[in-house]
Amino acid sequence: MNDREPAVELDAVVLAQGPRTLLADASFRVGQGEIIGLLGPNGAGKSTLLRALLGLVRPRAGRISVLGRPVRPGATRVGYLPQTEPNGQFLSAWDVVAAGAAGNRLGLPWRGGTARAEIDAALAELGATHLAGRRYVNLSGGERQRVRLAQAVLGRPALLLLDEPLVSLDPAAQAETVALLRAIRARLGCAIVVSSHEINPLLPAIDRVLYLARGALALGPVDQVITTKVLSRLYGAPVEVVRVGGRIFVLPGEATLPLDRAG
Amino acid sequence: MLHYAFMVHALLAAGAVSVLCGLVGWFLLLRAEAFAGHALSHVGFTGATGAVLLGLPPLAGLISATLAAGLAMGGLGARIGRRDVAIGMVLSLALGFGLFFLHFYTSYAAQATALLFGNVLAVDRATVLALTGLCLVSLAGLALIGRPVLFAAIHPEIAEARGISPRAIGMAFLAICAIAIAGAAEIVGVLLVFTLLIGPAAAAQSLSRRVTVGLVLAPVLALGQAWAGLTAGFYSGWPISFWIAVFSFLTYVLATMLRPTEP
Ligand SMILES: Nc1ncnc2c1ncn2[C@@H]1O[C@H](COP(=O)(O)OP(=O)(O)O)[C@@H](O)[C@H]1O
Numbered sequence: 001m002n003d004r005e006p007a008v009e010l011d012a013v014v015l016a017q018g019p020r021t022l023l024a025d026a027s028f029r030v031g032q033g034e035i036i037g038l039l040g041p042n043g044a045g046k047s048t049l050l051r052a053l054l055g056l057v058r059p060r061a062g063r064i065s066v067l068g069r070p071v072r073p074g075a076t077r078v079g080y081l082p083q084t085e086p087n088g089q090f091l092s093a094w095d096v097v098a099a100g101a102a103g104n105r106l107g108l109p110w111r112g113g114t115a116r117a118e119i120d121a122a123l124a125e126l127g128a129t130h131l132a133g134r135r136y137v138n139l140s141g142g143e144r145q146r147v148r149l150a151q152a153v154l155g156r157p158a159l160l161l162l163d164e165p166l167v168s169l170d171p172a173a174q175a176e177t178v179a180l181l182r183a184i185r186a187r188l189g190c191a192i193v194v195s196s197h198e199i200n201p202l203l204p205a206i207d208r209v210l211y212l213a214r215g216a217l218a219l220g221p222v223d224q225v226i227t228t229k230v231l232s233r234l235y236g237a238p239v240e241v242v243r244v245g246g247r248i249f250v251l252p253g254e255a256t257l258p259l260d261r262a263g
Numbered sequence: 264m265l266h267y268a269f270m271v272h273a274l275l276a277a278g279a280v281s282v283l284c285g286l287v288g289w290f291l292l293l294r295a296e297a298f299a300g301h302a303l304s305h306v307g308f309t310g311a312t313g314a315v316l317l318g319l320p321p322l323a324g325l326i327s328a329t330l331a332a333g334l335a336m337g338g339l340g341a342r343i344g345r346r347d348v349a350i351g352m353v354l355s356l357a358l359g360f361g362l363f364f365l366h367f368y369t370s371y372a373a374q375a376t377a378l379l380f381g382n383v384l385a386v387d388r389a390t391v392l393a394l395t396g397l398c399l400v401s402l403a404g405l406a407l408i409g410r411p412v413l414f415a416a417i418h419p420e421i422a423e424a425r426g427i428s429p430r431a432i433g434m435a436f437l438a439i440c441a442i443a444i445a446g447a448a449e450i451v452g453v454l455l456v457f458t459l460l461i462g463p464a465a466a467a468q469s470l471s472r473r474v475t476v477g478l479v480l481a482p483v484l485a486l487g488q489a490w491a492g493l494t495a496g497f498y499s500g501w502p503i504s505f506w507i508a509v510f511s512f513l514t515y516v517l518a519t520m521l522r523p524t525e526p
């Protein structure tokens with residue numbers, strides 16, 4: 001990958017899951033080092049799009065390139081945080097991270113000195129060194145995300161795909177996790193695509209937003225995409241975008257002024 | 264007791280099988296497929312009764328049946344091992360057929376008891392050699408695929424994104440599991456396979472949050488239970504499988520009580 005190449009490039013991509021078309025003819029690019037918020041209602045296809053970027057879901061049509069190459073599973077420079085939690089939660093956080101260190105190589109699951117140093121470094125990078133010895137199951141939501149992010153940044157990826165890392169976190173833990181995204185980007189210079197069905201917690205971290213609904217998408221700065229006009233087009237129904245105190249609310253239906261009702 | 268050839272045979276066979284079972288069980292629990300292991304042993308019962316009916320050695324029938332079922336389970340789907348209802352139905356059908364085959368035996372009760380509750384003292388030299396050989400091959404196989412099995416068990420989606428086929432790894436692991444279960448069925452009987460497969464592994468997971476420690480502890484506990492059971496059986500004259508079941512349960516309960524608390 002040279003400096004000019006986008007981290008992700010889709011060219012006329014069609015993604016479908018059974019009878020449902022999740023992405024009809026999508027073309028867009030994500031630049032190196034960009035943080036993209038992947039937004040959309042539940043079932044819009046956010047997870048499926050991320051899995052397509054990992055080569056786990058084949059597009060019906062079109063081309064997907066990741067880090068300058070046609071997408072394929074097994075790309076080592078792509079980090080992934082899936083929507084579901086890891087298994088084996090009785091294990092220490094260190095072991096949960098370590099399971100992913102060169103885990104695709106054959107052999108015993110023993111870790112050599114180099115691998116151990118790499119795992120320690122990843123945990124340190126995420127400020128999770130003090131969690132390393134604790135059982136994963138006993139960690140709080142925010143602590144778990146630190147550990148899972150440490151596993152995702154193993155091997156210093158150039159692209160990080162995070163599926164709903166904020167779901168089921170309380171607001172403080174959400175803010176903590178979002179701050180980590182900026183810290184990771186500053187350290188690794190990697191591009192990050194982070195999905196969420198809620199935009200507000202992500203606002204401090206993202207450069208652009210990719211909004212997905214009913215097979216269509218819009219990509220751009222938050223102010224240009226999260227608007228009444230664009231979202232009404234995506235949903236195919238009138239919605240109203242309201243901004244209050246730096247936060248954004250998407251409401252169904254057309255705006256009616258209280259005065260009109262009163263009349 | 265080491266003056267008796269049958270005891271030496273029993274110690275060797277039980278030793279090889281229990282070490283393999285401890286290790287396999289540890290991974291099986293991690294994959295949340297304990298119930299699948301239970302079902303495999305019942306399928307083995309059908310294989311053994313069928314083999315005897317055809318005039319073949321029961322061990323051959325046991326292994327063919329568990330191996331076929333293990334490969335089928337692994338091949339059918341990544342997470343089929345967790346489909347409790349489907350597995351329970353297959354398990355019941357297998358037991359039904361086992362009973363059907365038993366119906367044609369002349370020495371019905373003795374055969375049934377040996378298969379259901381084990382008859383380790385009847386293990387002859389040829390069977391000891393066969394069991395030990397199979398266990399060694401399985402241990403070598405597990406040593407080879409240990410790392411990807413661990414990765415796929417803890418982070419199934421990330422492992423897939425790294426190019427590990429969940430189906431291939433599931434089939435390879437469940438094939439090894441099938442051999443461990445057939446061996447355990449030969450020692451403690453199909454109904455008590457859990458005593459060697461799950462008991463020690465569960466105790467190890469209670470006692471240690473480390474992969475490396477667990478993978479040493481589980482086979483050591485399994486071996487200790489098997490040999491303690493044989494010794495107690497030899498001196499008391501009571502059934503060995505009974506003693507192994509008791510020791511397995513005690514180890515499990517003790518380990519649960521001794522489970523280290525978080526600092
Ligand atoms: N393996 C699958 N088989 C069939 N349908 C699926 C599968 N995975 C997801 N879907 C469907 O595809 C749609 C998009 O799912 P998903 O990508 O998980 O959405 P999101 O992550 O935005 O909530 C949903 O309607 C879902 O039911």
Ligand SMILES: [Mg+2]
Pocket residue numbers: 046047048083163164
């Ligand atoms: Mg999703």
